[in-house]
Amino acid sequence: MTVLTVTTSRPDTAAAAARTSTMLSRAGLDRWLSALLAAERRILAPVEVAPGRTEYRQLATVAPAATGLGRGLPVMSPKQAWFPRTEPLLRITREGRAISIADPNLKFRPTIIFGARPCDAAAPEILAPLFGWDSHDVFFEQRRKNLAFVVLACRQPVDAACFCTSVGVDPTGENCGDVLLTEWEDGRFWAEAHTPVGEELLAVIPADEAAAAPDPAVLAARRKQWRANALRRFDSQRVAGALREHFDDPMWKDWAAACVSCGTCAFVCPTCHCFDLQEQMHGSEGLRQKNWDACTFGLFTRHTSGHNPRPDRASRWRQRVNHKFRYYPEKFRRLLCTGCGRCIRQCPAGLDLLANLVALDALAPAALSVTAPALDRAAAAGVAAGAPANSPNIYRPYLMKIAALREEAPDVRTLRLEFADPDEGGKFDFRVGQFGLYGALGEGESTFCIASSPTQRGYIECTFRAAGRVTRALRRLDVGDTLGFRGPYGNSFPVEAWKGKNLLFVAGGIGLPPLRSVLAYCLDHRADYGQITVVYGAKTSADLVYKEELATWEKRTDMDLRLCIDWKPNANGRGLSQDAAEDGWRPINRHDPAATQLDSAQRRHTAFVPQLVAAVKPVAVNSVAIVCGPPVMIGFTIQSLRQSGFPDRDVFTTLENRMKCGLGKCGRCNIGSVYVCKEGPVFTAEEIQRLPHDS
Amino acid sequence: MAEVHLPLQDSLQAASPAVPGSLEPRLVAFVCRWCTYAGADLAGTSRMTYPPNVRTLMLPCTGRIDVAFILRAFLEGADGVLVSGCHPGDCHYTAGNYRARRRWILLRDLLDTIGVDLRRLQLAWISAAEGAKWVKTIQNFTDEMRQLGRYEPMQRLAADFTPELALADGQPNGYAALPAAAPVAVHADSPLGQALAQALQAGAVKAILGWKKQATLGRPQAACIVDPQALVELVIPPRAGNLARLFKHPEIRQIQPIGVITRRAEALAMNVLIQEKQLDPGRVVAFAVDGAGHFLGLADPPGALKKIEAAEASVPPPDPGASTTGLWAALDRLMAQPREERWAFWMKQAQKCIRCYACRGACPLCNCHECLMDKNVPQWFPTAADGPGNFAWQLIRAFHLAGRCIGCGSCQEACPAGIPLGLLDAAMMRSVWKHFGYRSGMDPAAAPLQSDFRTDDRAEFIL
Structure with missing residues (x-):
C-alpha cells in the first residue's frame, strides 16, 4: 500500500x-x-x-x-x-x-x-x-x-x-x-x-x-x-440513491438548524480534503500556502461580488453529506468517509451525521438507479493542465511580464502578459474558453478566462474588474511588473464542431472577455463559420469593455454587432423610460422587442440584453449561441433563445464559480459531482439544467 | 474603490527588519492627527533631532487606533509600538482618547496574561505644543528598546511553528476537562413542561429555543421548537453551549415573541445582547431554570437572571484569589509564573489551534456580521493556522469579548484542540472587574464597557 x-x-x-x-x-x-x-x-x-x-x-x-x-x-x-x-x-x-x-x-x-x-x-x-x-x-x-x-x-x-x-x-x-x-x-x-x-x-x-x-x-x-x-447502520448505495432523490427536501434545514458554521467536522475528519490557497508576505519574503478549509464556512464559496452559491447552513451541510456519500463516489468510486465518527463526537452544535445517514437510508427509493454522474464527459480531454516544466509543483505558476495594459471601463483593465521565460511561452498553447489563475504574487490568485485567442501567439490577455484583494493588487501593477499565471485549465468551446454553423454571441458587462477569445478565433477562421452575430450590452456606454475592438467590429460587414445599454429609470423613479438612455442609443420596442426594426446603420440600442436578442430575431437552424454575463442576464437570455427556437443543447455558456486551485482538488467549485474547473467552465444550457440547483 | 489600506500596510511591512539580525530596534508609532502628529511636526520644524528608528502612522484619533493595528505592527516585526494622542480633555472628537484609554487598560492586561513584555508597548499623551515631549519620548523609547534588543519571541512566531501534529511532549494542557453531567429530561407534566406547552399552544410564544438530545451519542443539540408535540424531546443539559447563540441567525431573530429555556448562562448572554441593542427584551420570554433544571418562572431575560440568582448561590465576582478551584485557580497559577513561562504556555496553546472557529460559532456574543479574521481587504491577519495567525486570532477573540464575555465556557467546550480558551476570557473578566468594577451580563441598562469611559479611568501607565 x-x-x-x-x-x-x-x-x-x-x-x-x-x-x-x-x-x-x-x-x-x-x-x-x-x-x-x-x-x-x-x-x-x-x-x-x-x-x-x-x-x-x-x-x-x-x-x-x-x-x-x-x-x-x-x-x-x-x-x-x-x-x-x-x-x-x-x-x-x-x-x-x-x-x-x-x-x-x-x-x-x-x-x-x-x-x-x-x-x-x-x-x-x-x-x-x-x-x-x-x-x-x-x-x-x-x-x-x-x-x-x-x-x-x-x-x-x-x-x-x-x-x-x-x-x-x-x-x-x-x-x-x-x-x-x-x-x-x-x-x-x-x-x-x-x-x-x-x-x-x-x-x-x-x-x-x-x-x-x-x-x-x-x-x-x-x-x-x-x-x-460493529453494527452496520446503513447501506451506502441506498444513501447515495436517497441523496439524489431528496436534494431539495426541507429536512436539510432541520438537520443543519443547530450548525454554527465552524469547520470542526471537516478539520477532525480523516478524509475531508478541501483547502484554501493563501499568500502572505513578511517583508520581502512570502509564502503561498495550502490551508485547511471547510464547506461549512460561509466564506468557502462566496464570490467577491457577495453572491454565494451556498448561502445558508442547510445548503452547506447538504454539500458536506453529498460530497462524502454521493459526489465523491460518483467521481472516484470511493466513499469519502471512513466511519470514524469524529464529526459526531466533536461537533460543537451536536449535528448528527450518522442519524442523517440512517434517515437517508430509510428514505431510499425501493429500486435504486445505477449510479450515474450528472455529466458523463471526459474531463479536460486531451490536454493536461499546463505547468512549468521544470518543477513537479502544480501550484507553481509561470512568471509573466505585463507587456501592455489598457483601461476598458471604470475599474476594468486588460493586461497583456508575456512569458518571462520565452521558451515556456513558445511551448504554451491553449484552447478557446480555457481559464487560468492570475497571481499578484504575495496577495493571492484570481480566476479569469484567457481573453485572447490562441491564434495570437507569444502572449495572453486577461480582463478583470478590480473588486477584491487580489484584483486590486493586480490593478496596482504596471507595465514591466511580474505576475504569476497558472493554466490553461478547464475545457473549451467546441469550435471545431461549430464549423459551418451560424454563431450568435451574447454578452453582458464583464461577460464579454470569455467570448472575445472565441470570437477572435472565429474571426481569424472566418471562412469556417456562417453568419456571426454579436449582442453585447452593459449598464452604460462607459461600462462597455473592448471599446476599440467594438468600433472595429461595428464596421465589419462579415459580422453583425449589436450593442445595448440599460434603460434609464423614469423621472418619478418608477418603471423604465422609453427614452434613449444616452445620445446616439435608440430605444427598441420594449413591449414587443421582436417588432423592432433593426437596420445596419444603427447598431446602438437602449435595451436589456435578452430583449435585444429577441429584436435581433436570430435564426436557430444550424446555429449555436454562446452566452456569458451576470446570472440574471443568462437566465432571461436562455428564455429568449428558447422562444427563438434554440434548443438548450445549442446554447453554450461559461460558469464562473469560485475557484482556488483550478485543478479539481480544493473542492470549492463543484456543482453536484461536476467540478467546474475541470469539467467546465464551458457547459451547454442543457447540461446546466441537469446539474443540482446548487449555484 | 479607495485603496484605504495601502499606506498602513506598506508602512507596517516597512517595519520588518531590512537587515535580519540587526540590533537596531524598529519602532512603530500610531499617533492622532490633531495633537501628537502636530507635536511631532513641531519637533521637526523646530529642528529638534531624535532617533530615526520610528515609523510614524497618522490616524484621525487615538479612538481610531484599533488594537488590531498594534498586534499587526508586532507581527510585522516591530520591536516596540508607541500609541499617542491628545491629553485627556483635549480630544478633537470630545472623547476618542478616553475610549482609547479603556482599550489600552484591557489590552495591557491581555498582553500581560499571554506574556508579552509590556515595555514593548508605550502609551503617551503628547499635545501639539509638546514637540520636546515627542522627542524625549522617542529618545527614551528607542534607548529602552536598544537595551531590550530585538523582540525575538514575537519574531520567532512564524519560525517556531510546526504545522504538523504540534506538541512533542505529550503533556496535558493543565486545565481540567469540563464535567460531562447527564442532561435532565423535561417531562410534559413537570412545571416547566406545562408552562412551555401552555405558552406555545396559547400563542404567547411562537417557538421555543431549547435543547434536544442528538440520536447517536445523546449530545445536546440546540433546537427551535414550533410544534407543541415536539416539546417531549426537550432536555436541559447542565452545560453545553449557550442557546443565546441562536440569535445570531436572522431566521431566529424574526420569530417574535420567542421563548428561551434560560439558565444562568443564557440570561447573562441575553442581557448583553439587550445591552448592545441586538435583542428586544419585550420579544423574548425567558423560561428561567436553575442549574438542576427546576423551573423558576417566566420573565424577561433580566428578570430571569434575578430569579436564578435568588434560587442559586450567586456567583462571586472575579476577584484574584476569590476561588481556589477551577478556572480562577488555573488563572492564579498561570499569573504566578514568570512572563516568559506564560508566553511559552500560550505559544504552546496557539500551536494547537486549527482555526476551525468552533469557539466563534459556539459563542453567543461573537456576533460580528463579518469577523475581522474573515476580512481580506485588507487582509488583517493570516488565515493560516500558523503561529502569527493563531496568535492574532486568540488575542482578537479575547479582546473583542473583554467586558462582554459572560464566562459560559461554550468556546472552550467547543474547542476540538483542547485549548483553555476560558483562561484568557477569565483574565479579561478579572481585568474588567479590577479596573472598572464591572461584570458583563448583570445589568442590561448599563453602557457597554468598551464603548463607555470615565474621566477618572486608570492612567498611571500613560506617559
Whole structure:
C-alpha cells in the first residue's frame, strides 16, 4: 500500500527482513518502538493527554504510546501527516518590483503512524485519486509515500458514533496498514506485516521476542465476532440513491438548524480534503500556502461580488453529506468517509451525521438507479493542465511580464502578459474558453478566462474588474511588473464542431472577455463559420469593455454587432423610460422587442440584453449561441433563445464559480459531482439544467 | 474603490527588519492627527533631532487606533509600538482618547496574561505644543528598546511553528476537562413542561429555543421548537453551549415573541445582547431554570437572571484569589509564573489551534456580521493556522469579548484542540472587574464597557 523510502534501518536488522509476523508483549512493544525511534523515523501515536482525551502526538519517548494504545480514538485524525493544516507551496521573494519564486522543501521525513485505527489508516488511500486526478499534488503524494501505518485492530466500537462497517472499512484491519497489531486475550499483540515496508518495520524487533502465534482458526473466529460487534447502520448505495432523490427536501434545514458554521467536522475528519490557497508576505519574503478549509464556512464559496452559491447552513451541510456519500463516489468510486465518527463526537452544535445517514437510508427509493454522474464527459480531454516544466509543483505558476495594459471601463483593465521565460511561452498553447489563475504574487490568485485567442501567439490577455484583494493588487501593477499565471485549465468551446454553423454571441458587462477569445478565433477562421452575430450590452456606454475592438467590429460587414445599454429609470423613479438612455442609443420596442426594426446603420440600442436578442430575431437552424454575463442576464437570455427556437443543447455558456486551485482538488467549485474547473467552465444550457440547483 | 489600506500596510511591512539580525530596534508609532502628529511636526520644524528608528502612522484619533493595528505592527516585526494622542480633555472628537484609554487598560492586561513584555508597548499623551515631549519620548523609547534588543519571541512566531501534529511532549494542557453531567429530561407534566406547552399552544410564544438530545451519542443539540408535540424531546443539559447563540441567525431573530429555556448562562448572554441593542427584551420570554433544571418562572431575560440568582448561590465576582478551584485557580497559577513561562504556555496553546472557529460559532456574543479574521481587504491577519495567525486570532477573540464575555465556557467546550480558551476570557473578566468594577451580563441598562469611559479611568501607565 505504501512505500517507505527510507534507508536508515540498521544493516543487522535488514538481514532479518523476512519476518512477517510475531507476538509481542507490552514490554516488547516498547522495545520495538525504541528501535523504530532509533532508526530516525518520526512516530505519531495516540497518547492519553488527559483523562478521557487521546490525541496523536509525536513520540520522543516510548512510554506514552504503549499506555495510549487502545484508549479510545484520538480526538483528531492523523490527517496532518498527509495533509497538514497549513503547508507552504511556494516561496516568494520580492525586491522592489522584481519577484522571484522557488519551490519549498519537497522532502518529507519518513513517518510512522503507530496505533492508528483502521478508519484512520484507510484515509490516504481514499484521497489518492483526488490528489492524483490528472495532475499530481506532489505534496500529498510525497508525504504519503513516506508514510507507514502500524494499525491497531478494533475489537469493538469505541462508542455509538463508530460506523466503519457501514462504509466498507473493516474494523479488524485484516488487510489494512503496513503492520497490523491485534491485541490478544493475554494482553500480547499479534503483529502481522502486510507490505514489504511492514516487514522492514517488523525486522527491527529485538530477536528475544518470540511467543506462540495465535491459532489461525481462533483468530478468524475472533475477527468475525469483532466485525459483528460493529453494527452496520446503513447501506451506502441506498444513501447515495436517497441523496439524489431528496436534494431539495426541507429536512436539510432541520438537520443543519443547530450548525454554527465552524469547520470542526471537516478539520477532525480523516478524509475531508478541501483547502484554501493563501499568500502572505513578511517583508520581502512570502509564502503561498495550502490551508485547511471547510464547506461549512460561509466564506468557502462566496464570490467577491457577495453572491454565494451556498448561502445558508442547510445548503452547506447538504454539500458536506453529498460530497462524502454521493459526489465523491460518483467521481472516484470511493466513499469519502471512513466511519470514524469524529464529526459526531466533536461537533460543537451536536449535528448528527450518522442519524442523517440512517434517515437517508430509510428514505431510499425501493429500486435504486445505477449510479450515474450528472455529466458523463471526459474531463479536460486531451490536454493536461499546463505547468512549468521544470518543477513537479502544480501550484507553481509561470512568471509573466505585463507587456501592455489598457483601461476598458471604470475599474476594468486588460493586461497583456508575456512569458518571462520565452521558451515556456513558445511551448504554451491553449484552447478557446480555457481559464487560468492570475497571481499578484504575495496577495493571492484570481480566476479569469484567457481573453485572447490562441491564434495570437507569444502572449495572453486577461480582463478583470478590480473588486477584491487580489484584483486590486493586480490593478496596482504596471507595465514591466511580474505576475504569476497558472493554466490553461478547464475545457473549451467546441469550435471545431461549430464549423459551418451560424454563431450568435451574447454578452453582458464583464461577460464579454470569455467570448472575445472565441470570437477572435472565429474571426481569424472566418471562412469556417456562417453568419456571426454579436449582442453585447452593459449598464452604460462607459461600462462597455473592448471599446476599440467594438468600433472595429461595428464596421465589419462579415459580422453583425449589436450593442445595448440599460434603460434609464423614469423621472418619478418608477418603471423604465422609453427614452434613449444616452445620445446616439435608440430605444427598441420594449413591449414587443421582436417588432423592432433593426437596420445596419444603427447598431446602438437602449435595451436589456435578452430583449435585444429577441429584436435581433436570430435564426436557430444550424446555429449555436454562446452566452456569458451576470446570472440574471443568462437566465432571461436562455428564455429568449428558447422562444427563438434554440434548443438548450445549442446554447453554450461559461460558469464562473469560485475557484482556488483550478485543478479539481480544493473542492470549492463543484456543482453536484461536476467540478467546474475541470469539467467546465464551458457547459451547454442543457447540461446546466441537469446539474443540482446548487449555484 | 479607495485603496484605504495601502499606506498602513506598506508602512507596517516597512517595519520588518531590512537587515535580519540587526540590533537596531524598529519602532512603530500610531499617533492622532490633531495633537501628537502636530507635536511631532513641531519637533521637526523646530529642528529638534531624535532617533530615526520610528515609523510614524497618522490616524484621525487615538479612538481610531484599533488594537488590531498594534498586534499587526508586532507581527510585522516591530520591536516596540508607541500609541499617542491628545491629553485627556483635549480630544478633537470630545472623547476618542478616553475610549482609547479603556482599550489600552484591557489590552495591557491581555498582553500581560499571554506574556508579552509590556515595555514593548508605550502609551503617551503628547499635545501639539509638546514637540520636546515627542522627542524625549522617542529618545527614551528607542534607548529602552536598544537595551531590550530585538523582540525575538514575537519574531520567532512564524519560525517556531510546526504545522504538523504540534506538541512533542505529550503533556496535558493543565486545565481540567469540563464535567460531562447527564442532561435532565423535561417531562410534559413537570412545571416547566406545562408552562412551555401552555405558552406555545396559547400563542404567547411562537417557538421555543431549547435543547434536544442528538440520536447517536445523546449530545445536546440546540433546537427551535414550533410544534407543541415536539416539546417531549426537550432536555436541559447542565452545560453545553449557550442557546443565546441562536440569535445570531436572522431566521431566529424574526420569530417574535420567542421563548428561551434560560439558565444562568443564557440570561447573562441575553442581557448583553439587550445591552448592545441586538435583542428586544419585550420579544423574548425567558423560561428561567436553575442549574438542576427546576423551573423558576417566566420573565424577561433580566428578570430571569434575578430569579436564578435568588434560587442559586450567586456567583462571586472575579476577584484574584476569590476561588481556589477551577478556572480562577488555573488563572492564579498561570499569573504566578514568570512572563516568559506564560508566553511559552500560550505559544504552546496557539500551536494547537486549527482555526476551525468552533469557539466563534459556539459563542453567543461573537456576533460580528463579518469577523475581522474573515476580512481580506485588507487582509488583517493570516488565515493560516500558523503561529502569527493563531496568535492574532486568540488575542482578537479575547479582546473583542473583554467586558462582554459572560464566562459560559461554550468556546472552550467547543474547542476540538483542547485549548483553555476560558483562561484568557477569565483574565479579561478579572481585568474588567479590577479596573472598572464591572461584570458583563448583570445589568442590561448599563453602557457597554468598551464603548463607555470615565474621566477618572486608570492612567498611571500613560506617559
